[in-house]
Amino acid sequence: xxxxxxxxxxxxxxxxxxxxxxxxxxxxxxxxxxxxxxxxxxxxxxxxxxxxxxxxxxxxxxxxxxxxxxxxxxxxxxxxxxxxxxxxxxxxxxxxxxxxxxxxxxxxxxxxxxxxxxxxxxxxxxxxxxxxxxxxxxxxxxxxxxxxxxxxxxxxxxxxxxxxxxxxx
Amino acid sequence: xxxxxxxxxxxxxxxxxxxxxxxxxxxxxxxxxxxxxxxxxxxxxxxxxxxxxxxxxxxxxxxxxxxxxxxxxxxxxxxxxxxxxxxxxxxxxxxxxxxxxxxxxxxxxxxxxxxxxxxxxxxxxxxxxxxxxxxxxxxxxxxxxxxxxxxxxxxxxxxxxxxxxxxxxxxxxxxxxxxxxxxxxxxxxxxxxxxxxxxxxxxxxxxxxxxxxxxxxxxxxxxxxxxxxxxxxxxxxxxxxxxxxxxxxxxxxxxxxxxxxxxxxxxxxxxxxxxxxxxxxxxxxxxxxxxxxxxxxxxxxxxxxxxxxxxxxxxxxxxxxxxxxxxxxxxxxxxxxxxxxxxxxxxxxxxxxxxxxxxxxxxxxxxxxxxxxxxxxxxxxxxxxxxxxxxxxxxxxxxxxxxxxxxxxxxxxxxxxxxxxxxxxx
Amino acid sequence: xxxxxxxxxxxxxxxxxxxxxxxxxxxxxxxxxxxxxxxxxxxxxxxxxxxxxxxxxxxxxxxxxxxxxxxxxxxxxxxxxxxxxxxxxxxxxxxxxxxxxxxxxxxxxxxxxxxxxxxxxxxxxxxxxxxxxxxxxxxxxxxxxxxxxxxxxxxxxxxxxxxxxxxxxxxxxxxxxxxxxxxxxxxxxxxxxxxxxxxxxxxxxxxxxxxxxxxxxxxxxxxxxxxxxxxxxxxxxxxxxxxxxxxxxxxxxxxxxxxxxxxxxxxxxxxxxxxxxxxxxxxxxxxxxxxxxxxxxxxxxxxxxxxxxxxxxxxxxxx
Numbered sequence: 001x002x003x004x005x006x007x008x009x010x011x012x013x014x015x016x017x018x019x020x021x022x023x024x025x026x027x028x029x030x031x032x033x034x035x036x037x038x039x040x041x042x043x044x045x046x047x048x049x050x051x052x053x054x055x056x057x058x059x060x061x062x063x064x065x066x067x068x069x070x071x072x073x074x075x076x077x078x079x080x081x082x083x084x085x086x087x088x089x090x091x092x093x094x095x096x097x098x099x100x101x102x103x104x105x106x107x108x109x110x111x112x113x114x115x116x117x118x119x120x121x122x123x124x125x126x127x128x129x130x131x132x133x134x135x136x137x138x139x140x141x142x143x144x145x146x147x148x149x150x151x152x153x154x155x156x157x158x159x160x161x162x163x164x165x166x167x168x169x
Numbered sequence: 170x171x172x173x174x175x176x177x178x179x180x181x182x183x184x185x186x187x188x189x190x191x192x193x194x195x196x197x198x199x200x201x202x203x204x205x206x207x208x209x210x211x212x213x214x215x216x217x218x219x220x221x222x223x224x225x226x227x228x229x230x231x232x233x234x235x236x237x238x239x240x241x242x243x244x245x246x247x248x249x250x251x252x253x254x255x256x257x258x259x260x261x262x263x264x265x266x267x268x269x270x271x272x273x274x275x276x277x278x279x280x281x282x283x284x285x286x287x288x289x290x291x292x293x294x295x296x297x298x299x300x301x302x303x304x305x306x307x308x309x310x311x312x313x314x315x316x317x318x319x320x321x322x323x324x325x326x327x328x329x330x331x332x333x334x335x336x337x338x339x340x341x342x343x344x345x346x347x348x349x350x351x352x353x354x355x356x357x358x359x360x361x362x363x364x365x366x367x368x369x370x371x372x373x374x375x376x377x378x379x380x381x382x383x384x385x386x387x388x389x390x391x392x393x394x395x396x397x398x399x400x401x402x403x404x405x406x407x408x409x410x411x412x413x414x415x416x417x418x419x420x421x422x423x424x425x426x427x428x429x430x431x432x433x434x435x436x437x438x439x440x441x442x443x444x445x446x447x448x449x450x451x452x453x454x455x456x457x458x459x460x461x462x463x464x465x466x467x468x469x470x471x472x473x474x475x476x477x478x479x480x481x482x483x484x485x486x487x488x489x490x491x492x493x494x495x496x497x498x499x500x501x502x503x504x505x506x507x508x509x510x511x512x513x514x515x516x517x518x519x520x521x522x523x524x525x526x527x528x529x530x531x532x533x534x535x536x537x538x539x540x541x542x543x544x545x546x547x548x549x550x551x552x553x554x555x556x557x558x559x560x561x562x563x564x565x566x567x568x569x570x571x572x573x574x575x576x577x578x579x580x581x582x583x584x585x586x587x588x589x590x591x592x593x594x595x
Numbered sequence: 596x597x598x599x600x601x602x603x604x605x606x607x608x609x610x611x612x613x614x615x616x617x618x619x620x621x622x623x624x625x626x627x628x629x630x631x632x633x634x635x636x637x638x639x640x641x642x643x644x645x646x647x648x649x650x651x652x653x654x655x656x657x658x659x660x661x662x663x664x665x666x667x668x669x670x671x672x673x674x675x676x677x678x679x680x681x682x683x684x685x686x687x688x689x690x691x692x693x694x695x696x697x698x699x700x701x702x703x704x705x706x707x708x709x710x711x712x713x714x715x716x717x718x719x720x721x722x723x724x725x726x727x728x729x730x731x732x733x734x735x736x737x738x739x740x741x742x743x744x745x746x747x748x749x750x751x752x753x754x755x756x757x758x759x760x761x762x763x764x765x766x767x768x769x770x771x772x773x774x775x776x777x778x779x780x781x782x783x784x785x786x787x788x789x790x791x792x793x794x795x796x797x798x799x800x801x802x803x804x805x806x807x808x809x810x811x812x813x814x815x816x817x818x819x820x821x822x823x824x825x826x827x828x829x830x831x832x833x834x835x836x837x838x839x840x841x842x843x844x845x846x847x848x849x850x851x852x853x854x855x856x857x858x859x860x861x862x863x864x865x866x867x868x869x870x871x872x873x874x875x876x877x878x879x880x881x882x883x884x885x886x887x888x889x890x891x892x893x894x895x896x897x898x899x900x901x902x903x904x905x906x907x908x909x910x911x912x913x914x
Contacts, residue, residue: 055632058907059644059645063907063911067608067911068911073632104645108639108641365804367802368804369616369808370716370717371737371740371778372739372740373739374802374803440601440720485721486693486694486715486721487715487718487737487738488715489716489738
C-alpha cells in the first residue's frame with residue numbers, strides 16, 4: 001500500500017494546531033515517535049513551556065502479558081502540571097490504550113486544566129472512547145499490520161508498515 | 170534347602186579366588202565350591218551365568234533408626250534395603266533414641282532383627298552412658314548381650330580423661346573402640362568444609378583441624394592405653410597422612426571412608442543441596458582424591474555406606490537446619506564398583522573393601538566364601554546400570570546426593586545362612 | 596546436582612532474585628537502568644504508579660528487620676501492589692511449622708511474590724525451588740549468604756556518583772566473614788567489571804579462600820585504602836565479641852573504624868557507603884558518616900527505586 005509522506009503529514013498537523021490558535025500550551029510527547037514529533041512542534045510553534053516526555057511503560061494495561069521493556073526511558077515533565085493546558089502528542093493513534101495510560105500518568109504529576117491530543121496518523125480501531133483534536137491524516141490499516149514512525153540520521157521522518165509478528169497494540 | 174549356584178564368576182577376595190565355577194549349599198552352609206558333592210540334589214538352582222558371586226557385603230555403618238526414631242525408618246524397611254543392596258552383615262551405630270547403652274536394648278534389637286531372618290545385625294555398644302561422655306557403659310555386659318565393639322559416633326569426648334578411661338577399660342577386655350575423629354569445640358555449629366564453597370554460600374564451617382586434632386589425640390591415647398581403635402569416616406588428606414604414619418609405627422589402628430566422601434566434594438553442594446549435608450562434611454576435591462588413593466594403598470581399610478535414612482521433612486529445610494545424613498546401604502555395592510572402575514582395579518581388589526576387610530574390622534567370621542562357612546552370598550550383575558530414584562530405593566530414606574545418577578552393579582540374589590532373602594524381580 | 600541457575604528461566608530472564616552471583620551483566624544493567632526511571636517516580640507529587648495493581652506481595656521476615664522490610668513495603672506500595680507484612684521470627688517456627696509449610700499456606704492465599712528474610716543461608720533458594728511456578732521470590736537476606744537488593748542499590752549509587760565501573764578501586768571493610776551484603780557486593784562488582792575489589796579486615800573476620808571470589812585481601816586500613824574510589828563499610832554485630840572474633844569494640848574502632856584521618860588515605864573524591872544501620876564509633880566515625888564524602892542517605896533513597904525495579908521486572912517476566 002502507498003504510504004503518505006510523513007514530513008508532509010507533519011506540516012499538515014502543525015498547520016492545524018497553529019490555526020487553532022490556542023494560548024499558553026505545553027507539549028508532552030509519548031516515547032518514542034511522539035517525542036520526535038513534539039520536539040519538531042516545539043520549535044515550529046515556538047512554544048514557551050519546556051517540552052515534556054512520557055514513557056507510559058509503567059502505566060500500560062498489558063504489563064501482565066508483556067512484562068517490562070528492556071529500556072524504559074524516564075518520564076520527564078519539566079513544567080507545573082497543575083491547571084496547565086497540555087497537548088499530548090503521539091505518532092500513530094490506534095486502540096487508544098497508550099493515550100489512556102499517558103493521561104493517567106499525567107494526573108500523577110498534578111491536575112491539568114485541559115488535555116488535548118494530536119496524532120500524526122489515526123488508523124482507527126479504537127477500543128476506548130478517545131478522540132484526537134488534531135490529526136495529520138486518517139488511514140485504514142488492516143489489524144494484522146503495524147504502522148510505525150521512523151527517523152533517519154538527518155532527522156527526516158518516514159512511515160513504515162509491516163506484518164505483526166507478535167502481539168502489539 | 171539345597172542350592173546350586175551355577176556358572177557364576179565366583180570372587181572371594183579373602184582366598185584370592187576369581188574363576189567361573191559352581192557353589193553348593195546345604196543346611197545353611199557352603200558345602201562345596203567347584204565340584205558337586207556326592208548325591209547332591211539341589212532344591213533350587215540359581216543360574217548365575219554372567220553374574221558375579223561374592224561374599225555377602227559387610228557394611229560398617231547402617232542406621233536402622235530403632236529404637237526410638239521409627240518415623241525415619243523401621244527395622245523392616247532398612248533390613249529389606251540392606252539385603253537388596255547385597256549386604257548380609259552390618260554394624261549398627263549406637264546413636265538411637267535411647268542410645269544402645271544397656272544390655273536390654275541390645276538384646277531387644279538383636280531379637281527383633283533375628284526374627285526378621287534377614288541380614289546379621291552387629292550393634293556397636295555406646296562407649297559412655299547416653300553417649301554423654303560422662304560415665305562408662307557396662308561394656309562387658311553389653312558384649313554378652315551382643316555388642317561386638319564400642320563407639321562414640323558423634324565426635325570426640327570433650328573430656329579427654331573420660332575417653333582415656335573408656336579406652337583403658339575397653340582394652341582390659343580386648344574390645345575395639347570405634348571413634349569418629351572430630352574435635353567438637355572446633356566443629357562448633359559448622360555445617361560445611363572450610364573452603365571456597367562455604368565462603369561463597371555463607372555456610373558456617375568445620376575446619377580440617379577438627380579432624381586432625383582429634384586423630385592426634387586418639388593416637389596419643391592409643392599409645393597410653395594400648396587399645397585397638399577403628400577411626401570412622403575419614404574426610405581429609407591431612408587426617409589420612411596421620412593415620413598412615415600411625416600404621417607405619419605399628420599401632421593397631423584401622424579406618425574407613427563413606428561412599429559419599431569417596432565420590433563427592435563440597436562442590437556437589439551446588440545450590441544448597443541438603444542431601445549433601447553430611448558429617449564429617451564433604452571436603453575439597455583434592456581431599457576426595459586423596460581418600461580414593463588412600464583406599465587403594467591400604468591406608469583406608471574399608472568402605473561403608475554410613476546409611477542414615479532421614480524423613481523428607483527433615484531434609485526440606487535450609488541447608489544448615491536440614492538433618493545430617495544420607496541413605497546408602499543400597500548404594501554401597503554400586504559406588505564401590507564405581508570407585509574400582511574409575512581406579513581401574515580388578516574386581517577382586519575392589520570387593521575386598523566391602524567384604525573380608527570390613528569383616529576383619531568388625532571382628533566377625535564372615536566376608537568370605539569358605540567351605541563349611543555360613544552361606545552369606547551376594548550375586549550381582551556388574552554390567553547392569555541402574556538409576557537412583559526414590560522408587561528404585563527400598564529404604565524409607567530417599568535422601569542421597571546420588572539421586573538421579575546411573576550407577577553400575579545391581580544385586581540379583583542375596584543369601585543369608587543359605588536362604589534366599591532377596592531376589593530381584595524383573 | 597542441578598546446575599542451572601535457579602534464578603533464571605529457560606530464556607535467561609530473571610525469575611527470582613536470590614543472589615548477585617552468576618547473574619549476567621545484561622540483567623544487572625537492566626535492573627539499574629529500570630531503577631533510573633523509578634527515581635523519577637519517587638520525586639513526583641504522586642509517588643505511585645499502577646504497574647503492580649492487584650498483585651499481592653508478602654514480606655516474609657523470619658528474622659526481624661524493620662528497616663529492610665519498610666523499604667520493600669514502600670517500593671511495593673509505590674507500584675500499587677498490596678503488601679502483607681508477616682513477622683514470623685518466632686511465631687510459626689516455634690510452633691513446629693516448617694518454613695515450607697508457612698510458604699505453602701501463604702501461596703494458597705494467592706500470593707504473587709515473596710520477599711524473604713531468613714537467618715539461614717539458602718532459605719530463599721529453598722523457597723524458590725518449592726513455590727508454585729508463577730510465584731516470584733526476592734531474597735531480602737539469607738544468613739551469611741546473600742542480600743542482592745542491597746548490593747544492587749550499592750551498584751546504583753556507585754554508578755550515580757562515579758558513572759563508570761571499569762576504572763574503579765573499591766574497598767569493602769569489616770566483617771566479611773558473616774556478611775551477606777559483602778558477598779553480594781563482591782559478585783556484583785566483579786560482574787560489572789570493577790578491576791580491583793579489596794577486602795580489609797582482621798583474619799578472624801575473613802572467610803577462607805576469600806580471594807577466590809576475585810578480591811585482594813588487606814589487613815590494615817593504611818595499605819588497603821590507598822588509591823580507593825569507593826569505601827563500602829559493613830556493620831559489625833555485637834555477637835562478634837562473644838564469638839571470640841574480636842577482643843573489643845574499642846580496639847576494632849582504633850584499627851578498622853573509619854575516621855576522617857583514615858578516609859584521607861583514600862582518593863580525595865572517594866565516596867563512603869554503609870548498608871545501615873550504622874554503629875557510630877564502632878565501624879564508622881560520625882564525622883565521616885555525616886561528612887561530605889558520605890552517600891549513605893542517598894543509598895537509602897535509591898534503595899526504593901532499585902527494589903521497585905526488581906519487583907516490576909520479576910512480575911513482568913513470564914514463567
